[in-house]
Amino acid sequence: MALLEVKNLKVHFPIKGGVFGRTVGYVKAVDDVSFVIEEGQTVGLVGESGSGKSTTGKAILGLERLTAGTIHFNGENITRYIGKNRSSYRKSVQMIFQDVFSSLNPRKRVRDIIAEPIRNFENLTKGEEEKRIHELLRIVGMTPEAEWKYPFEFSGGQRQRIGVARAIALKPKLIVADEPVSALDLSVQAQVLNYLKDIQQELKLAYLFVSHDLGVVKHMCETLAIMHNARFVEFGSREDIYKDPQHIYTRRLIAAIPNTDPRMREENANNRALLTSAYEQEYSKYYGEGGRVYDLKPVSDSHFVAMP
Amino acid sequence: MSDVLLALRDLRTSFRIQGKYYAAVDGINLDVYENEVLALVGESGSGKSATALTITKLHNENYTRMEGEVLFDDKELLGLTENQLNKVRGRRIGMIFQDPLSALNPLIRIGAQIEESLTFHTDLDASGRKARALELLEAVGMVNPALTYRQLPHQLSGGMRQRVVIAIAIACKPSLLIADEPTTALDVTIQAQILDLLRDLQKETKASIILITHDLGVVAEMADRVAVMYAGQIVELAPAMELFTNPQHPYTRSLLASIPSADKQDDHLHVIQGVVPPLQHLPREGCRFSLRTPWVPENIHELEPTYHEISPGHLVLCTCYKKFTFDGEEAV
Numbered sequence: 288m289a290l291l292e293v294k295n296l297k298v299h300f301p302i303k304g305g306v307f308g309r310t311v312g313y314v315k316a317v318d319d320v321s322f323v324i325e326e327g328q329t330v331g332l333v334g335e336s337g338s339g340k341s342t343t344g345k346a347i348l349g350l351e352r353l354t355a356g357t358i359h360f361n362g363e364n365i366t367r368y369i370g371k372n373r374s375s376y377r378k379s380v381q382m383i384f385q386d387v388f389s390s391l392n393p394r395k396r397v398r399d400i401i402a403e404p405i406r407n408f409e410n411l412t413k414g415e416e417e418k419r420i421h422e423l424l425r426i427v428g429m430t431p432e433a434e435w436k437y438p439f440e441f442s443g444g445q446r447q448r449i450g451v452a453r454a455i456a457l458k459p460k461l462i463v464a465d466e467p468v469s470a471l472d473l474s475v476q477a478q479v480l481n482y483l484k485d486i487q488q489e490l491k492l493a494y495l496f497v498s499h500d501l502g503v504v505k506h507m508c509e510t511l512a513i514m515h516n517a518r519f520v521e522f523g524s525r526e527d528i529y530k531d532p533q534h535i536y537t538r539r540l541i542a543a544i545p546n547t548d549p550r551m552r553e554e555n556a557n558n559r560a561l562l563t564s565a566y567e568q569e570y571s572k573y574y575g576e577g578g579r580v581y582d583l584k585p586v587s588d589s590h591f592v593a594m595p
Numbered sequence: 596m597s598d599v600l601l602a603l604r605d606l607r608t609s610f611r612i613q614g615k616y617y618a619a620v621d622g623i624n625l626d627v628y629e630n631e632v633l634a635l636v637g638e639s640g641s642g643k644s645a646t647a648l649t650i651t652k653l654h655n656e657n658y659t660r661m662e663g664e665v666l667f668d669d670k671e672l673l674g675l676t677e678n679q680l681n682k683v684r685g686r687r688i689g690m691i692f693q694d695p696l697s698a699l700n701p702l703i704r705i706g707a708q709i710e711e712s713l714t715f716h717t718d719l720d721a722s723g724r725k726a727r728a729l730e731l732l733e734a735v736g737m738v739n740p741a742l743t744y745r746q747l748p749h750q751l752s753g754g755m756r757q758r759v760v761i762a763i764a765i766a767c768k769p770s771l772l773i774a775d776e777p778t779t780a781l782d783v784t785i786q787a788q789i790l791d792l793l794r795d796l797q798k799e800t801k802a803s804i805i806l807i808t809h810d811l812g813v814v815a816e817m818a819d820r821v822a823v824m825y826a827g828q829i830v831e832l833a834p835a836m837e838l839f840t841n842p843q844h845p846y847t848r849s850l851l852a853s854i855p856s857a858d859k860q861d862d863h864l865h866v867i868q869g870v871v872p873p874l875q876h877l878p879r880e881g882c883r884f885s886l887r888t889p890w891v892p893e894n895i896h897e898l899e900p901t902y903h904e905i906s907p908g909h910l911v912l913c914t915c916y917k918k919f920t921f922d923g924e925e926a927v
Contacts, residue, residue: 335782335783335784335785336753336782442870444870472638472639472809473638473809473810473811473850473853473854474638474849474850474853474866474867475638475870476853476855477853477855477864477865477866477867478864478866480855480864481863481864481866484863499782499783500783501783502812502854502855503855505855506855506864507855539784540783540784542787543783543784543786543787544783544812545786545787545790545810545812545813545815545816546812546815546816547811547812547815547839547851547854548815548839549815549816549818549835549836549839550836552815552816555816556791556794556816559787559791560791563788
């Protein structure tokens with residue numbers, strides 16, 4: 288049984304206009320998206336800004352209202368309870384945010400930040416809570432003394448680890464990580480990614496890893512979904528996507544990753560130019576009316592591509 | 596080798612923190628040749644942006660002290676007055692900043708923003724300026740220059756805005772472009788487009804570019820030579836090909852080892868212990884990177900690190916590169 292099953296998810300935002308603020312149209316941020324996350328699996332959600340990847344992540348957490356679609360968690364339809372406080376679903380699904388400077392309350396001590404979800408859901412004594420906080424700090428590689436400090440006393444990478452500690456405080460089954468490392472330096476980024484992998488093994492976590500950085504996603508995820516214009520253009524295993532990309536958009540995205548081998552420079556630039564012109568010429572082959580991405584069609588057991 | 600366009604001599608930029616000055620750029624010597632792309636790489640806090648802003652003296656002098664020499668076309672820039680500098684900035688040296696939204700005035704139309712520096716630096720009349728502005732918009736790849744000319748910054752996407760910023764920077768055909776993280780705020784596909792554009796423009800105008808970035812992928816795509824900065828110093832300087840195939844300094848090697856890539860997807864990434872120390876607590880003696888490699892013995896560092904030329908044009912600071920190994924790795 289799948290841990291999380293998302294079916295035909297839609298999130299549309301109304302556009303208000305006119306004197307009376309009537310709804311004159313909709314922005315389709317997520318338009319009919321379905322996928323499955325198994326226990327302990329990492330699924331990457333990749334796309335450019337405005338593709339709807341963050342909205343998808345937020346919708347799963349109930350941070351955005353669903354326009355349509357269902358979400359099953361452990362086989363149970365939880366679509367109705369998704370935004371309700373203190374439901375057990377809220378406990379099992381947590382989030383790590385991108386901006387480590389605004390996602391931690393500057394006026395709270397680290398212990399209060401980490402303990403907040405615990406206090407919401409569990410009745411622990413002071414001593415038990417203390418023990419749990421130390422345990423969480425140990426998991427993310429920080430010393431117990433850190434609990435008395437404030438967020439400003441930490442560097443970016445340490446703050447992100449506090450964010451991780453808070454997310455795993457309730458032993459969740461699934462973590463939605465929205466660009467968790469894109470605000471961090473290369474060396475710090477490596478550190479946070481390593482922790483995320485270690486914690487995954489220790490707690491048998493599943494991740495929905497939202498990112499625009501294809502290098503990071505390649506490192507972290509076994510399964511990838513490429514998103515464009517609010518829909519999936521390609522879905523498949525890491526090998527499917529990187530070795531055998533089918534959709535022109537995926538091919539363009541992969542060609543755009545800077546290569547760390549200076550000898551490949553000319554070749555890459557030519558490749559990119561070729562793909563850009565192919566993208567313009569064959570646009571109508573890959574996109575339907577109004578730039579709508581077609582429905583996914585299987586090309587192999589694990590590999591799906593949006594084709595007419 | 597072509598001629599030196601810009602020479603930095605013992606450059607030292609210090610910021611005032613609680614009444615005391617601390618050097619963020621600490622004794623940099625660097626030559627930028629004509630018609631080359633030089634990349635400055637390092638983590639945040641390594642002093643790469645501080646170096647760039649010192650070249651055009653854009654730091655606030657109320658709390659910044661700039662010492663040393665900036666020789667641009669054999670003219671010293673740091674001693675110039677604000678008025679004299681304004682003749683160089685924009686005309687001879689163009690700048691591209693990281694955030695294209697805050698680099699543009701939100702209330703002024705794109706055309707007028709491009710023409711501003713033309714009004715200031717050239718004798719063109721109004722129609723000549725407009726013609727040049729349209730020409731520039733076309734050069735940076737705008738599909739409809741006449742439309743963009745009339746638009747306001749908020750009507751353009753991030754990539755388009757960055758193109759406008761580039762158009763402004765190259766308006767007066769500068770011989771040096773300083774690009775401070777020009778693509779960090781952009782999506783990968785847009786980043787690729789902007790880098791391709793910069794490369795084409797560079798080939799066309801033969802201007803030199805100082806490219807500041809923390810992204811080694813961007814460096815590999817763009818640079819002719821690379822200077823790796825750590826804690827206010829250049830720790831390694833080499834041609835790009837040499838740096839990526841034969842990196843020497845422990846810091847460079849650590850950075851390269853921490854890039855997530857295809858070959859090591861299931862392994863752990865290399866992590867550089869600790870962080871760049873804050874300016875006030877930066878040790879000013881010995882090898883500054885030694886703090887973050889506590890497992891290597893003290894005696895492989897020099898007491899007063901000097902540059903070692905290991906092949907022509909490849910300089911490494913301190914002797915520790917000879918015996919450095921990663922933690923847990925056997926010494927060879």
